[in-house]
Amino acid sequence: MKEKICLLLLLGIFTFSHSVQSQKKAVLAPAPPMGWNSWNWFGKKDIDEKTVKEVIDAMVDEGLVAAGYNYLVVDGGWRDSSLTADGYLKPHPVKFPSGIKALSDYAHARGLKFGLHTVPGVFDCGNDRVGAFGQEEKHISQFVGWELDFIKVDRCKMDITVKEGHRGWTPDVEKPTYEKWSRLLANCGRDITFSISAYRFEKWYPEVCNMARTTGDMPCKSNSKARFDKNSKKPLSIMQIADTNNKWAEFAGNGYWNDPDIMALGNQGLTVDEQKTHFALWCIMTAPLFLGNDPRHMTKEEKEIILNKECIAVNQDPSEQGKRVIKEENGREVWVKNLSGNRKAVLLLNRGDQVSEISFTAAEIGLKGKASLRDLYAKADLGKFSGTYTRKLEPHACVFLILKS
Numbered sequence: 001m002k003e004k005i006c007l008l009l010l011l012g013i014f015t016f017s018h019s020v021q022s023q024k025k026a027v028l029a030p031a032p033p034m035g036w037n038s039w040n041w042f043g044k045k046d047i048d049e050k051t052v053k054e055v056i057d058a059m060v061d062e063g064l065v066a067a068g069y070n071y072l073v074v075d076g077g078w079r080d081s082s083l084t085a086d087g088y089l090k091p092h093p094v095k096f097p098s099g100i101k102a103l104s105d106y107a108h109a110r111g112l113k114f115g116l117h118t119v120p121g122v123f124d125c126g127n128d129r130v131g132a133f134g135q136e137e138k139h140i141s142q143f144v145g146w147e148l149d150f151i152k153v154d155r156c157k158m159d160i161t162v163k164e165g166h167r168g169w170t171p172d173v174e175k176p177t178y179e180k181w182s183r184l185l186a187n188c189g190r191d192i193t194f195s196i197s198a199y200r201f202e203k204w205y206p207e208v209c210n211m212a213r214t215t216g217d218m219p220c221k222s223n224s225k226a227r228f229d230k231n232s233k234k235p236l237s238i239m240q241i242a243d244t245n246n247k248w249a250e251f252a253g254n255g256y257w258n259d260p261d262i263m264a265l266g267n268q269g270l271t272v273d274e275q276k277t278h279f280a281l282w283c284i285m286t287a288p289l290f291l292g293n294d295p296r297h298m299t300k301e302e303k304e305i306i307l308n309k310e311c312i313a314v315n316q317d318p319s320e321q322g323k324r325v326i327k328e329e330n331g332r333e334v335w336v337k338n339l340s341g342n343r344k345a346v347l348l349l350n351r352g353d354q355v356s357e358i359s360f361t362a363a364e365i366g367l368k369g370k371a372s373l374r375d376l377y378a379k380a381d382l383g384k385f386s387g388t389y390t391r392k393l394e395p396h397a398c399v400f401l402i403l404k405s
Contacts, residue, residue: 028191028192028193028194028210028255029193029210029211029255029256029257030255030318031315031316031317031318032211032257032286032287032288032289032315032316032318033071033150033193033195033210033211033257033288033289033290034068034069034070034071034288034289034290034312034315034316035069035070035071035072035073035112035113035115035150035289035290035291036055036059036064036069036071036072036073036290036291036292036293036295037073037075037152037262037290037291037292038051038052038055038073038074038075038077039075039076039117039220039222039262039292040218040220040221040222040262040263040264040268040292040293041220041221041222041266041268041292041293041294042077042222043076043077043222043223044075044076044077044126044222045077046077046222047074047075047076047077047078047095048077048092048094048095048096049095049096049097049098049102049103052072052074052103053103053106054296055072055294055295055296056072056106056107056110056112057110058295058296059072059110059112059295060110060111060112062295062298062303063303063307064291064295064306064307065110065111065112067306067307067309067312068289068312068316069289069291069306070111070112070113071112071113071114071115071149071150071193071290072107072112072113072114072115073114073115073116073117073150073152073290074103074115074116074117075117075152076117076124076125076126076154077092077095078091078092078095078096078100078116078117079091079092079124079128079130080092080093080130081128081130082128082129082130083129083130086138087135087138088138088139088142089118089130089139089142100116100146100148101145101146101147104146104147104148105147108147113149113150113193114147114148114149114150115148115149115150115151115152115193116143116146116148116150116151116152117152117154118132118139118143118151118152118153118154119131119132119153119154119155119156119157120132120133120136120153120154120155120156120177120178120181121133121155121156121157121158121167121168121169122157122158122159123156123157123158123159123160124154124156124157125154125156125157127157127160131156131157131158133158133177136180136181136184137184140181140184140185140188141188143188143190143192144188144189144190144192147190148190148192149191149192149193150192150193150195151185151192151193151194151195152195152197153178153181153194153195153196153197154197154198155167155169155174155196155197155198155199158173174198175202175204178196178198178208178209179204179208181194181208182194182208182209193210193211194208194209194210194211195209195210195211195212195259195288196208196209196211196212196213197212197213197259198212198213199213199215199216199217200213200214200215200216201214201244201247201248201251201258203251205251205256206251206252206254206256209256210255210256210257211256211257211258211259211288212256212258212259213259213260213261214244214245214247214248214258214259214260215236215240215241215244215245215260215261216236217235217236217261218235218236218238218241218260218261218262218264219235219236219237219264219269220262220264220268220292221264221266221267221268221269221292224269225268225269226238226264226268226269226270226278227269228270228271228274228277228278228396229331229351229396238264238270238274238277238278238281239351241260241261242260242281242285244260245258245260245285245287246285246323246324249285249320249321249322249323250321252286252320252321253286253318253319253320253321257286257287257288257321258285258286258287258321259287259288260282260285260287262290262291262292263278263279263282263289263290263291263292263293264278264292265278265279265291265292265293265302265305265306266292266293266294266298266299266302267299268292268293271396272301272305273394273395273396273397273398274396275301275302275305276305276377276397276398276400277349277396277397277398279305279306279308279311280311280347280349280376280377280398280400281335281347281349282315283311283312283314283315283345283400284314284315284322284335284336284337284345284347284400285321285322285335285337286315286317286318286320286321286322286337287315287321289312289315291306293306308376308377310374310376310379310402311376311377311400314337314339314345314376314400314402317337317339317340319337319338319339319340320337320338321337322335322336322337322338322345322347323335323336323337325360325364325365326360326364330352330354330356331350331351331352331353331356332350332351332352332356332357332358333348333349333350333351333358334346334347334348334349334358334360334364334365335347335349336365336366338366339402341404342404342405343402343403343404343405344365344366344367344371344402344403345400345401345402345403346360346365346400346401346402346403347398347399347400347401348360348391348393348398348399348401349393349396349397349398350393350394350395350396350397350398351396352395353395353396354395355392355393355394355395356392356393356395357390357391357392357393358390358391358392358393359388359389359390359391360388360389361387361388361389362385362386362387362388365403367403367405368405369386369405370384370385370386370405371384371385371386371403371404371405372384372385372403372404373385373389373401373402373403374401374402374404375399375400375401376400376401376402377399377400382401385403
C-alpha cells in the first residue's frame with residue numbers, strides 16, 4: 001500500500017511539473033511575445049484609460065495586430081497610490097475610472113491580449129506602498145478576475161530607505177519571491193505570460209518565467225531620449241544593451257526569451273538608420289518585440305520598419321537567439337542567427353561614426369557551399385554568395401540579410 005501511495009505521489013509530482021512547464025513554455029511563449037508597452041512614450045504620468053483605448057484602436061487600424069503585435073501592456077501609472085485596507089490593488093480613480101476589467105474587455109474585443117505592470121516588493125518605483133510582497137495570492141486573484149494575459153513583475157523597492165543596488169532585495173529574497181509568482185501563475189487557472197523585470201540576467205530565469213530583462217532601462221521619450229551608442233554606464237545605449245543581452249544567448253529558447261527592454265522606435269532620439277539597426281538587432285537576438293512608440297501617430301518610415309514581415313519572421317523563428325560573430329575595430333560587427341529551413345539571418349552593422357566597409361566570409365558565419373542572398377529592408381534578392389560578402393555602410397546603419405543554402 002505504501003509503495004502504491006508513493007508511486008501515485010511521484011506520478012502526481014511529475015504530472016504537475018510537466019503541466020507547469022508545458023503551460024509556461026510550450027503554450028504561452030513558443031516564440032518571443034510581441035506587443036506594445038506604455039512606458040517608453042507615456043511613462044507613469046501621462047497614461048490613462050482614454051489613451052489606452054486610442055492605442056488599442058490604432059494598433060488594429062494601422063496593422064500592428066495583424067503583423068503579430070498582439071499584447072498591449074499598461075506599465076506604471078494605472079494603480080492608485082495605496083492598497084485597500086485588506087491589501088488589494090486599486091486602479092487610479094481619476095485616470096482609470098472604468099476599472100481594469102473594462103479595459104481588458106475592450107482589448108479582447110479588438111483582438112488583443114491585455115497585460116499590466118506590477119511590483120513584487122513592498123513599494124513601487126515611486127515609493128507608493130502598493131507592492132504584492134506577502135499577499136501575492138490576492139493580487140493574482142485580481143489579475144485572473146480582470147482576465148489578464150500578461151504580467152510584467154518589476155523588481156521595485158522592498159525598502160525605500162535603501163537607495164542603491166537592489167533597493168532592499170537580496171538573493172535569498174529575490175529568487176524565492178519570483179519562484180512563488182511562477183508557481184501561483186502556473187496554477188491560477190488562466191494563461192498569463194510571466195515577464196520578470198529585474199534589470200540583470202539570472203541563470204534561474206528560464207525555469208521560472210517566459211521572458212526576463214537582462215539589462216537596466218533603456219532611455220526613451222518619457223525620461224530622456226534613446227542613444228545609439230555611448231561609452232558610459234548610465235544612461236544605457238542601444239548597443240550597450242545589445243552587448244549585455246548577447247552574453248546570455250545560450251539560455252534563450254524552449255519558451256524562455258532574454259528581454260533587452262522595450263524598443264525605442266519612433267521619435268525618441270534615434271535616426272531612421274539607427275531605428276532600422278535597433279529593430280534588426282532585436283529581431284536577430286530573438287528578443288520579445290514590444291513597441292514603445294505612439295501607434296496613433298507613426299511616420300511612414302516608422303511603419304515600414306516595424307511592419308516588415310521578413311524581419312519579424314526572423315525574430316519569430318524560435319531556433320535560437322542570434323549572436324555576434326565578428327567584432328572589429330571602428331565598430332564593424334556581424335551577427336548571425338541560424339534559422340529553420342537551412343537558412344541563416346546575417347546582420348552587418350556599422351557601430352562607428354565613419355562610413356565603413358563590413359565583410360564576412362562563408363566560413364565566418366558557418367556556411368558551406370553557395371547560398372542565395374536576400375536584403376530584408378530593401379526587399380530584394382541579391383543573387384548567389386559563396387566567398388566573401390562586403391557592404392559599405394553609413395554610420396550606425398545596417399544591412400539585414402537572409403542566406404539560404
